[in-house]
Amino acid sequence: MDGLLSLVIPVYNEAESLGPLVDEIDEGLAAREGPYEIVFVDDGSGDRSFEVMQGLVEKRDDVRVVRLRRNFGKATALSHGFAAARGDIIVTMDGDRQDDPAEIPGLMAPLSRGYDLVSGWKQRRQDPLNKTLPSRFFNWTVRTASGIPLHDFNCGLKAYRRDVTETISVYGELHRYIPVVAAQAGFRVTEVKVNHRRRTAGRSKYGWRRYMRGYLDLLTVLFLGRYQHRPQHLFGGLGTLLAVIGVIIELYLTVEKLVFGEPIGQRPLLLLGALLIIVGIQLLSLGLVGELIANSRARRGPDPAQIRAVLEPAAVGRAPSPGGRRDGGAAGVAASP
Structure with a gap:
């Protein structure tokens, strides 16, 4: 796990948090041997967020910024961040500093054990009751309806293999259900307990309208997962x-x-x-x-994204296929694209 790590951070009016957040990322990843990049996605911020990010790009060579034309929502911001990220491992986190960058190494650990997506599970959540109580009901509902045993589906702190971000489609407001969408696509999903911090700057974007939207999005995810092909x-x-x-x-x-x-x-x-x-x-x-x-x-053929790996006999005298391996009579393993 020492290849390039991409941190994708959607930002909407978080000017005061960005500088300290980058410092905390540097501190949290100081012990990591491999390189990392920070990909900010400015989702139509109306404050000085873009100017702050612009200053970071001028000072550092590992910060990149994608600026959207207006506020499209978190799912769209994540989708653009995934497309811009260059790492084999991608970690997402919110730009409000409530996600702790010190948790990133522990969050990535299950990826080396064969998991494809690791979701954070916020402990001792530092939010008011009007957010925590509906969140508990939401997570129980999604866990029961989907059969996926996670406790915190909407945690912004997640680690992905690149295969996941290249396979799933995140649009509308489906960012809440990324673990469900990934599991339906055949990826292995798990969770890790993470620290959660109180917001120190900016304003929460939490609102009552997300309840109805979340319910409708859940119906969409369950329908597509179970009946898309039948x-x-x-x-x-x-x-x-x-x-x-x-x-x-x-x-x-x-x-x-x-x-x-x-x-x-x-x-x-x-x-x-x-x-x-x-x-x-x-x-x-x-x-x-x-x-x-x-x-x-x-009729267009099977979806190659559904394949985890292909095993083929190694032909004597023939070069192995890209990504394959040949050792005497051993079988070559070609990973899915």
């Missing part, structure tokens, strides 16, 4: 259930009319049964359309 299993199953219930209702009313002579023209149950049949057929049709889209994507 949409008919969701829409077709639900549509069939509704249609069957509707048919049963209509058969019941038919018996009521023909056998017992009961009037059914004004009964709400008649409209309910017809509505269920129509909605069921529409959901079945939607599932078929989804299958057509999934089929057209599948």
Whole structure:
């Protein structure tokens, strides 16, 4: 783990924190033998954040800045940071100094044990109750719905292998669910306890609107993870259930009319049964359309990002493929791109 390390730090109105944060990063990584770079992503800051970052670039050769045209949100900032990062290992952290850079070496340790993404688990969180209580409920909900046993999905302090950042797509506000998206893509995910500090400058960007957005994003992540390649299993199953219930209702009313002579023209149950049949057929049709889209994507071949490694016999007299190894009759191992 001594190759280039990239620190990706989204920034939004954190001018007072950036200078001390860089000093703490230098101190936290002083014992590390390999080089590192700091990639700031200015997400449309309205204060002096960009001027501070500009000064850091002029003083140091290991600081780079990506400035966005306006405030697009943390997910977009992370996506641009991932694209700009040059390291094989990427660590993300927030720019408000609540994440402790001294935790970075410990955060990276599980990567050497075969994990692909390591998420921080904030201990003794230094935030008010209006943030900690909803966060606990959020983490419990995501843990239960996704089946991924993490305690702090939204911790800004995370370590990634480059394969992860090149494979997953982070957009909208899906940054809260990066461990879920990575696990659904087949990467190994774990967590490490980290120190959390009180904010000393700037203002929190936490707001009540994120509750509804977080709920909708969770539905998106769960749907894409489970039904992206088999949409008919969701829409077709639900549509069939509704249609069957509707048919049963209509058969019941038919018996009521023909056998017992009961009037059914004004009964709400008649409209309910017809509505269920129509909605069921529409959901079945939607599932078929989804299958057509999934089929057209599948015709382009399997996704190479799903492959962890390829084992091939080493041919005598033939040079091994890039990334492979040949030792007598041993098999070559070609890592996925």
